[in-house]
Amino acid sequence: MTIAGLVGVLLSVFGPTTQAEAATGLRVSNGRLYEANGNEFVMRGVNHAHAWYPDRTGSIADIAAKGANTVRIVLSSGDRWTRTSTSEVSSLIDRCKAARLICVLEVHDTTGFGEDSAAASLDKAADYWISIKSALTGQENYVVVNIGNEPFGNTGHSAWTGATKNAISKLRTAGLHHALMVDAPNWGQDWSNTMRDNAASVFDSDPDRNTVFSIHMYGVYDTAAEVQGYLNHFVGNRLPIVVGEFGDQHSDGNPDEDAIMATARSLRVGYLGWSWSGNGGGVEYLDMVNGFDAGSFTRWGNRLFNGSNGISTTSERATVYGGVNGNDGTAPNGYPYCASGSSDPDGDGWGWESSRSCVVRGSAADAAGNGGTAPNGYPYCASGSSDPDGDGWGWESSRSCVVRGSAADA
Numbered sequence: 001m002t003i004a005g006l007v008g009v010l011l012s013v014f015g016p017t018t019q020a021e022a023a024t025g026l027r028v029s030n031g032r033l034y035e036a037n038g039n040e041f042v043m044r045g046v047n048h049a050h051a052w053y054p055d056r057t058g059s060i061a062d063i064a065a066k067g068a069n070t071v072r073i074v075l076s077s078g079d080r081w082t083r084t085s086t087s088e089v090s091s092l093i094d095r096c097k098a099a100r101l102i103c104v105l106e107v108h109d110t111t112g113f114g115e116d117s118a119a120a121s122l123d124k125a126a127d128y129w130i131s132i133k134s135a136l137t138g139q140e141n142y143v144v145v146n147i148g149n150e151p152f153g154n155t156g157h158s159a160w161t162g163a164t165k166n167a168i169s170k171l172r173t174a175g176l177h178h179a180l181m182v183d184a185p186n187w188g189q190d191w192s193n194t195m196r197d198n199a200a201s202v203f204d205s206d207p208d209r210n211t212v213f214s215i216h217m218y219g220v221y222d223t224a225a226e227v228q229g230y231l232n233h234f235v236g237n238r239l240p241i242v243v244g245e246f247g248d249q250h251s252d253g254n255p256d257e258d259a260i261m262a263t264a265r266s267l268r269v270g271y272l273g274w275s276w277s278g279n280g281g282g283v284e285y286l287d288m289v290n291g292f293d294a295g296s297f298t299r300w301g302n303r304l305f306n307g308s309n310g311i312s313t314t315s316e317r318a319t320v321y322g323g324v325n326g327n328d329g330t331a332p333n334g335y336p337y338c339a340s341g342s343s344d345p346d347g348d349g350w351g352w353e354s355s356r357s358c359v360v361r362g363s364a365a366d367a368a369g370n371g372g373t374a375p376n377g378y379p380y381c382a383s384g385s386s387d388p389d390g391d392g393w394g395w396e397s398s399r400s401c402v403v404r405g406s407a408a409d410a
Contacts, residue, residue, distance in 0.1 A: 026141065056292050068315055220253050
């Protein structure tokens, strides 16, 4: 197809170019989230509590290996927990990219503001994002900035609209043009419908028109009717929505996880389960794996990944990482890589996806050992250890190779 033809196709789908559609990287159009190339992206992933477990960065690769296409990572602005530094954020983004995950980064210190005296304001969260701007700039294809987790409790939640608009404005004025995500008040569950009723005005206040709304579904959403009613309101009004947290049980009631996952799938709405591992305070049942062991699913983890409408069967890899329809590029033997190791029922390295055989990356079937082809046409190195001088270039199988996520991986 010619460039002119491609432009014509995009215009027919999205309409005339607007400021929102000219945004860099991940962007919202017509109530949906798209990659820069126009591919619709639907989040399927989990939350990972990095701020409390900074030594568990290997979990990011584990989450990807189970088939997720997105990870939402808990950070701290330093107002309540130990501050996540600029260099630490850069490293986390690199890990997301190496694992081929879209990286939703969130400040957790805002949780329950107005009700929890220890919580920070959205304004302080915005200051944090601006302070680490150098780690975020240039990562718009890979990173969504979730301004603040559950930014109001049940007290003073009517201030959510103004505070959210002000935080968005502050970030845009500072030059951050990533897709933004904003959480609902009422500890994320919006039982007051404050976010639902004001989402349109908040979206319109964003000069980039590039804001996604996030609802957390726990005990408030214990029936299919409540789940469907809330999500359908956003989809019907062409407002971008994602279920940013949910579980299969909770102290405030029994969320209907089956309805959440089924409705999200039917509406092409993203969902991110809470959480990989490390929960305490009586909600340990929300762990997806036991003790950060990727080989030890809990009941909840197995349900989320392998159950009906689960991650392993509904997740499609972002095309920014190569491949089509979620597969992960092409193996040296010419077959596509599987989007998830879960596609390999007998452990021989071969799976079945999109009505054809696929190769599990790093398995015996991945014969040449390299991890696909870099954008510059050279193969990826099987290991970063092939890079003796740290410049991103290595040597394997009698030819140069690129270290994934390095400067050479351009």
